Every structure is written in structure tokens, then in C-alpha cells.
Amino acid sequence: MNLCLKVWRQKYGKTPGAFREYRAKNVIPDMSFLEMLDVVNEDLAERGEDPIAFDSDCREGICGACSLVINGVPHGGHEGTATCQLHMRHFHDGQTIMIEPWRARAFPPVKDLVVDRSAFDRIIQAGGFVSVSTGGTPDANALPIPKVDQELAMDAAACIGCGACVAACKNASAMLFVSAKIGHLGLLPQGKVEKNRRALNMVEAMDAEGFGSCSVTGSCEAVCPKKINLSFISKMNGDYLLATLGF
Numbered sequence: 001m002n003l004c005l006k007v008w009r010q011k012y013g014k015t016p017g018a019f020r021e022y023r024a025k026n027v028i029p030d031m032s033f034l035e036m037l038d039v040v041n042e043d044l045a046e047r048g049e050d051p052i053a054f055d056s057d058c059r060e061g062i063c064g065a066c067s068l069v070i071n072g073v074p075h076g077g078h079e080g081t082a083t084c085q086l087h088m089r090h091f092h093d094g095q096t097i098m099i100e101p102w103r104a105r106a107f108p109p110v111k112d113l114v115v116d117r118s119a120f121d122r123i124i125q126a127g128g129f130v131s132v133s134t135g136g137t138p139d140a141n142a143l144p145i146p147k148v149d150q151e152l153a154m155d156a157a158a159c160i161g162c163g164a165c166v167a168a169c170k171n172a173s174a175m176l177f178v179s180a181k182i183g184h185l186g187l188l189p190q191g192k193v194e195k196n197r198r199a200l201n202m203v204e205a206m207d208a209e210g211f212g213s214c215s216v217t218g219s220c221e222a223v224c225p226k227k228i229n230l231s232f233i234s235k236m237n238g239d240y241l242l243a244t245l246g247f
Helices: 033-046 118-125 147-157 164-168 175-186 195-208 219-223 231-244
Strands: 003-009 018-024 096-100 109-111
Touching (some): 018 033, 118 175, 118 195, 147 175, 164 175, 164 219, 175 195, 175 231, 195 231
Parallel strands (some): 003 096
Antiparallel strands (some): 003 018
């Protein structure tokens, strides 16, 4: 399979960028999207050209590093699929593929397809922790947790912090990410002690980083590789309201 790639190239974050066209030749359908880019980069390196910079780490849909907008959709648009899990069999011979980085003011460009997502780290640092003393590791059945709460907490904990929700949102909102992190801790007994204060601090940190507001279009949920539900945003808004009222 042979493909035409139109890739965003930007040497440094402060320099102008532009799309450049590359040919991906003899692509094997069972390759992942990142493996295809590896092959393209090998060809560029052999020709003495600068390889395309892109983020990757685990390549198993766990770390959230693979931040690419493919044909206008973060992660390529296949439900519950990160870029590293996207296989080339979903494309056809001769197809043109547009590849861009996440685009948001809070995610400044670094180089080519790489952006700085440390804003997420700072939001978590603002309140994504549990400060109560838990002592030694308790037995698994020592603290009963309702099954509904346990499952919701696990759903929220599945968030890999990739930032696709921000890239898909017309306002570059990070509310799906932040609500998942708040929901993960706030639904469990250990995290309920600081639930409202955590919501207040993390939402304020999110606003300070320059993320936009949520307009509930659902584009974030549609592209989330872990299918985080919009209901977490509603829950976060409730926690935030209680915190502002002093509860």
C-alpha cells in the first residue's frame, strides 16, 4: 500500500509551520500508524533529512503520548482507539492522510507534531491527590465500596491524559480530562474527604492554564480513546458549586 502524507512541520515552537508532503511506500496493512511513521522517518534519515518529530511511548494505548490529529480527528476517529492502536488497514491504497499536532493555546508547540502538555501535570498537582494518612495496606475487603461507585471510579481512572478531548473541542476545553481525574478520587472513600476542595483547586488551575469552557457538544467524548463519559463533567460542576459555597 502506498500513501501520500501531508504532515505539519514546525522546526521550533516559535517558528512558522507548514504542511509538507511525503510518500509512504510499501505500507503493510497490519502496521500501526506509528510504525508507518517510523518507516517514513527511516527513509528520511537515509536521505539526510530531518525525521518527523512525534510523541510515543508505550504504544499499547496506555500512556497517552501518541497525540496526532489524523484527517481532522484526534487519534483518527476510530472509537476507543489511540493513535498507536490505529492500524493501516483502515486506510486504502493511494489515500492522502493529513497529520497535525494537537492545537490549543494551552498546548504550545515544541516541534512538528509534538506539543507541550505539561499543563495537565500542573492541574493534577493543584489537587489531584489524597493527603489523608491511610497507614498500612488494608485488606481488599476491609473497606466495602458500592459496586456502582467502584465501577464509575474505574471508568474515570481509565483516562490516559492524552489531550484528545482538548484537541477536539472547539473551545479547547479540558473539562473531560479534569472531571475524570476529580471523579476518580472523589468517588472513593479515601478521596471524599477533600472532594470539594480538590474540585475547586483543579478547576481554577485549569482556567489559569488557558483552557476554554465546555459547551457540551460531546466532541470530547466522541474522540476519547477510553470512552470517558460526559456525566463526569456534570458531577464535577456539582462538586465545584459546593466548594464555592463553602461546603
